Amino acid sequence: MIASDRINKILYGGDYNPEQWPEEVWQEDMRLFHLAHIDVVTLNVFSWASLQTDDDVWDFSRLDRIMELAHDNGLKVCLATSTGAHPAWMAKKYPEILRTDEHGIRRKFGSRHNSCPNSPIYRKFSARLAGKLARRYGHYDNLVAWHVSNEYGGFCYCENCERAFRVWLQQKYGTLEALNRAWNTAFWSHTFYDWDEIVVPDQRSEEFYFEGRLLRSNFQGISLDYRRFMSESIQECYRLEYDAIKKETPDIPVTTNLMGTYKVLDYQKWAKDMDFISWDNYPRYDAKDWEPAFQHDVMRGLKQGMPFALMEQTPSVSNWHPYCALKRPGMMRLISYQAAAHGADTIMFFQMRQSIGACEKLHGALIGHRGNEHTRVFREMAKLGEELETLGSQTLGGRIHARVALVFDWDNWWAAELSAGPTILIDYVKEVKTWYRRFWEKNIPVDIISVQDPLDAYQVVLAPMLYLCKDGFAEKASAWAKAGGCFVTSYFSGYTEEHERIVTGGYPGRLKELLGIWVEECDAPTPQSHVTFRYDGTSYPAEILCDLLWTEGAVPLAEYENEFYAGMPVITKNTYGRGCAYYIATHSSDAFYDTFLDRLCAEQGITGIAESPEHVEVTLRSKGAVQNYFALNHDSNSSWLRIPVSVRDLLTGECFSADAPIPIEGKDVRILQETN
Amino acid sequence: MIASDRINKILYGGDYNPEQWPEEVWQEDMRLFHLAHIDVVTLNVFSWASLQTDDDVWDFSRLDRIMELAHDNGLKVCLATSTGAHPAWMAKKYPEILRTDEHGIRRKFGSRHNSCPNSPIYRKFSARLAGKLARRYGHYDNLVAWHVSNEYGGFCYCENCERAFRVWLQQKYGTLEALNRAWNTAFWSHTFYDWDEIVVPDQRSEEFYFEGRLLRSNFQGISLDYRRFMSESIQECYRLEYDAIKKETPDIPVTTNLMGTYKVLDYQKWAKDMDFISWDNYPRYDAKDWEPAFQHDVMRGLKQGMPFALMEQTPSVSNWHPYCALKRPGMMRLISYQAAAHGADTIMFFQMRQSIGACEKLHGALIGHRGNEHTRVFREMAKLGEELETLGSQTLGGRIHARVALVFDWDNWWAAELSAGPTILIDYVKEVKTWYRRFWEKNIPVDIISVQDPLDAYQVVLAPMLYLCKDGFAEKASAWAKAGGCFVTSYFSGYTEEHERIVTGGYPGRLKELLGIWVEECDAPTPQSHVTFRYDGTSYPAEILCDLLWTEGAVPLAEYENEFYAGMPVITKNTYGRGCAYYIATHSSDAFYDTFLDRLCAEQGITGIAESPEHVEVTLRSKGAVQNYFALNHDSNSSWLRIPVSVRDLLTGECFSADAPIPIEGKDVRILQETN
């Protein structure tokens, strides 16, 4: 949750499902919560079937008791609306609420995320339930947030959706002429003469799937619009619940738990309808230390840096990972503080007590199947709970101030990967992460922003692989650069406008002038290729794509070493007004980005907020005069860091003078507050 | 077939399809059968379309002639009921008999195993056909067995099945309350209020498939029950034919051909409805020598050691293998005797004459496409036929006596692999086989038993990976151990009871006391992990899963060498009454199992029935005072064995004194009868 008059510390708790247990267990849970310093629970995530048993039959008695239980035990409540899975009776009575998959196969009752977002029945019933809950429980003084549905996502291709898509298109394009133009339907004789001729783009029409994943579309314009439509349709379901709640409890903040770089939903649009961001952090067993940091920064960027909630993480294992590796001792604490270091003001878990049946029964929990406090996981959680109590409100509300921004755009993600060609290796998130990593290693704060966000606060803006470049962005970036900003982009940028139509005249389209180049051709290295380029005296690999470009004002800084385009520029810099613009014509190795970005930062006067070895992460959250440095040692061995101001460790009380080497144990965390 | 007053030798023959050939070929077949010493044929496996051409139109004239042909030529007959594939006319007239796949797609006529097991039409027609056949041919004195349908298996998800599933659930659970509890439907809002709300668990509802294979389920309880239901539904089809036959010919034994460790059908339940076990042995080209032995032992265990029939094997190639490698010279004989060595009293083949069209036309046969006796395959088969004639009844009816049992359980197989987590490497059959191999190498007889079987006869019982531990088993095993037995189990055991609900209080659930341990956590090594443990001075790999356990009475015998759980026990031994219980907390290399099991056997006084190098297999079948040792040299080079009694080779007449080294040629077989 986020700071409010009801919250004065990092709340600590998570999903709690007492409905799966007899009431005698509830009291034992309270005892254990107390031992573990749990102070917040998310309730009612999946209880629709018990709350409503027919169109107009409701039973809130058990939830009433659960709410009382929480209240009596001093627990804050994040109250979910239970609409993440509809009841079986509803699916039987109203089959239209069931989704239809990309093959046109209608689902049967089961699983979750199972409701068609364009089903009027689902929309009516879900908003009604949200409203009832708000009316019934809105008065609780321990209610700190509403949690709408759960991990929204997925797709539907049913006839309801098809009809709604046509309406959406009519609203967007007004006329079929405009739609035919936007989608370039003169290609392959696709001209539409009636809105009803338009069908959903799926495996049956334009798209190719493999293992349930969309590989490519024959009509990227249609598929791109369907992704927008589907994200907005689901957002509309959220919005209907949001409105129903707000009508009753205008002052209780409302959220839904997001999932980081989740491709299906354009969270940048969603954020506008959320009072605060919350999200679920489940790094894979092989995630790099900086990858959760990247995800946190993406989430933090959704609402321009506002603190967010870590709504879910696992105390130890995630049962749906291919290999359910245990979180090593200290890891749960380290990764929890990493969230706080990047802007989280809440640290929560899925789950408080482990289920005994169904698909998540092997997922980690505060209270495992053993059922008591005598486990490593419980002890580690209790210890962190105690520490957070000690910490109190000292870090709440702090903001990260970055002079570097990394542009991330969902439309572009969809478009770049829907494209047939130029290589199957296109991976937008991977490209963005490639650029992020080096800043993380150097303790340089980075904001991850949308193309709509203002650029004024930044010295450096990186927008790699901006294949689809929305109207206005090139102009904004150019004006900002002219005033002194440093813009960086890469291969496969500037190709199309918002409708995914190519901007003719040469790539990178509207960014050409700013960059002072044009790209004539683009070669896709095959697995047999070994293209290299020379930069700063060293040879680096050129991978994924190799642009063949010509400067038109820009200065080449690196050249290909082989292939028929040997000697052509790979890196260019264009002076633009008081600023400049860099273009990187290929993808390369980490070593390249290290060198390039270190030089760029030096040139632009960008420095890290602390000095440390690469595996020691340091962030800075500020609130007014309060400066809190979060130092996290991802290595198992002890290490060090240096901070340019004198600090006191809020956890240990130790003080360190400015620039003194501060020791940090393996996997340990320090929260260092600037002292005067 | 099994011994009866009609059988006084190992019957030798196989599937014979004269209906595919003009009658003039039949006489040539008889000549060739005589040359090859064939004395039994399986008839009428796929003839439904010719026997019945409308609801009430039947034509047995050709089968009459075939039965006469067999009788006139002194052939025993195993008569099949032809219900393994329904006729095209029936599918057209009654589409309900067609199966529906896991995507909800109804099949069209084609292939085999194509009938919905819950179709009333299919059940009626198939039982009717079986009854008619029994009435018409039951009087033949050369009829030695009934062969119902063929290689039953597969799934159906049609509306008939859905309705029948609800009825089955009502009978099982009585009330929806009980069902909701068993399935833990409080999870994900799955509470059912009406039986009709329950739908089949498939790709449309709870399950994930890849390449037609079920990967996992969101509701393991539902999916587990559906597997039970489907196995029982198909068994009911079998049972209806069985009853129709028995009504006419109560004294002719009835079977159906099973397929070893075939996951879809719970053969341990099926066995109760079979007069004797028969099965089809098609080892893959890369099968280890001991793998068919394992399968034979699984099959032998279904009816507590009763001799069985090898109903099918290929004379040379299996056309549906990825690489149709020829059986090398001598292999067909060796692998045939391996069946006998493990309890088979019949040696049969698919097929007598090779088809000229459709999908099995490239499968091996006694009479190949060349059409005569002048082939290697024919000569090898004729030679074995002659040898079996010489052998006569000398080995019939012999039983294997084992002091070691290996528990195998279909419910557990399904449950352990339906589970989401803790690792994608869970493979129940592989784990059981891992334990089996060493006993085979040491010529130690092993019974493969169900959890319902009595344990009294055994000194050692191994039940690895017993994730789902049925009610009563822990108690039975504990009582038996207390009386002196030695119990062994492994990681991922004792987690759930019969409904796949976790037994709380710590793993391994109800087995905790017997084992004297409890498992706190369970780490899944990733492909990057290299966990090891030390046992008896040597380091071994810890793979698949690594339990973190605490002894509660047991003694640790080995410890992890690395990871944060270095020093924790990997192998424990608990003294329990007059017996003991071992726990192996991980999966390891063959070398480990060699060492561990050799020590275990030494401790428990378990010895092999003969001494030999690893590639020479020796088994012992006893009947009264008659002791027959089967020695099989799987190596290409000559080798040896030693038997603790004096013996005479039933095939060569050679005699050997007790403990003398007995030479055996490469790929050769000896049947050595104890002499006085």
Add this chain to the structure above:
Amino acid sequence: MIASDRINKILYGGDYNPEQWPEEVWQEDMRLFHLAHIDVVTLNVFSWASLQTDDDVWDFSRLDRIMELAHDNGLKVCLATSTGAHPAWMAKKYPEILRTDEHGIRRKFGSRHNSCPNSPIYRKFSARLAGKLARRYGHYDNLVAWHVSNEYGGFCYCENCERAFRVWLQQKYGTLEALNRAWNTAFWSHTFYDWDEIVVPDQRSEEFYFEGRLLRSNFQGISLDYRRFMSESIQECYRLEYDAIKKETPDIPVTTNLMGTYKVLDYQKWAKDMDFISWDNYPRYDAKDWEPAFQHDVMRGLKQGMPFALMEQTPSVSNWHPYCALKRPGMMRLISYQAAAHGADTIMFFQMRQSIGACEKLHGALIGHRGNEHTRVFREMAKLGEELETLGSQTLGGRIHARVALVFDWDNWWAAELSAGPTILIDYVKEVKTWYRRFWEKNIPVDIISVQDPLDAYQVVLAPMLYLCKDGFAEKASAWAKAGGCFVTSYFSGYTEEHERIVTGGYPGRLKELLGIWVEECDAPTPQSHVTFRYDGTSYPAEILCDLLWTEGAVPLAEYENEFYAGMPVITKNTYGRGCAYYIATHSSDAFYDTFLDRLCAEQGITGIAESPEHVEVTLRSKGAVQNYFALNHDSNSSWLRIPVSVRDLLTGECFSADAPIPIEGKDVRILQETN
């Protein structure tokens, strides 16, 4: 296109889609075409939606303007019929025109190749459109060819197709008795008693698919007939348009663009309905230099060597390749001339101007997204255009004369790969290519012929892997060999007759006598096998399959070195009348084929038409007394060749005396005309 009174040079141009652009762009296109020496355009490939907007509503106004534009600018026109993709309105009004996939899922409007070939509506409308176009534009004197539809292909499994399949079967077999015999339906109880019992063979009935590809069928006979039926159904759609066109313009040649070894359509049957062959050449990034040559020769063989048109190739990248590698400088010219070298009299491209939207927008074009002539691709194309103008008519109409023929048969391709067994490594095209490569390297012309083609012109005929051997071929080949021909075939040949029924009596069936051998068994090496054989003093690998054969008159030339069949023959030669027949019992390495074929050619007096290193390709096209040698250097370095006659380079004017080494630059081309 092919030579006519309207064509006196290699036409040069390609697909032009002005309908995707405003008319002001058209004039700029004309300017650019002129610069690039473009003289032919393919028009109207995908315009059905704009030409016809309801059953009886037509609008040809834009196409009228486009035709005038082409005419006014001196462009020849290849006019397409636009039926490769139906309009959206038609799909909405007549859903029957939509295809149904192999799972029984009906498609929705989208993509292309989307019309059911057995839809009466589609057939009526497509033929009507073709007729209207012919009537309206047939009078243009710059119309050089009709281009029906586009890249026909794919499958449909709808109810229309099912009904049409039954009619097709009735026409083919006459009686169900004949059909049941042909398909061997006595197997697996498949006997049909009514035509309506027959269903389409697909995933729902007899077939297994993986990733949309048919892996195998349970009833090869049915599946084989369905492939024939489907190819003929689509051909019938083509034929209906052909007839409608010919009625109006009997003298304008009609074609459709084929796709090389495209498995779905039996182009050898199609060729009979085509006035000339045209095809689309899109070699993958990793294609060997000889692979397009093989494809050209397959295409050239369809009409017995008649010159053909290269209808499409890409100027640079193919967007649908996994890695869209640029054609290196010179490659476009080299590969264009390779087409001419193998019989093409037209060099065309997809596409003239690059689209700005939908799935091919990243495909190469003469006029790229930059929109002007200042690109490498444009310059290379303009240069080649100029060169072709210079070349004029000097090479037109030339024929290739080969003494070696390689048999290629679609029915056999289908049948060999539908088969379940003997190994998953069966790959017919790969086997045929294996034999082709060496002739290419030695500059020995090869005709790729059907089994129906006459053999008289050839000294050597190779028919590898002729699993399905159509009636009459064995007799024809035998008579031809008896008269002095040299016949070569391989493992997996002669198994079945036309209905895919095994020819009993031993493999290779009807070819046994000619080959003087019989094959007793056939071993499929597994990945663990390392079988070798010795030939001419060297050891070579035996892969895929290893026949165990016996000579019956033939002489063994090589023997297995290991496995139990060591010493058995691998290569045999049978003297047959004045000729001979070779049998190669396995698949081996390139090195083996080099040795074997070089010796075979020496023995048979076959020599290359020029001498050169392997990477320099030389072909010879003759017309009357005119002899044109095409020399292509696929290497990047300069090289050489020798021609046995004196020649003059038509491109450079250089003259070379007979047998003199002729230098050739890297990636360069020479067209060398014999001088007197």
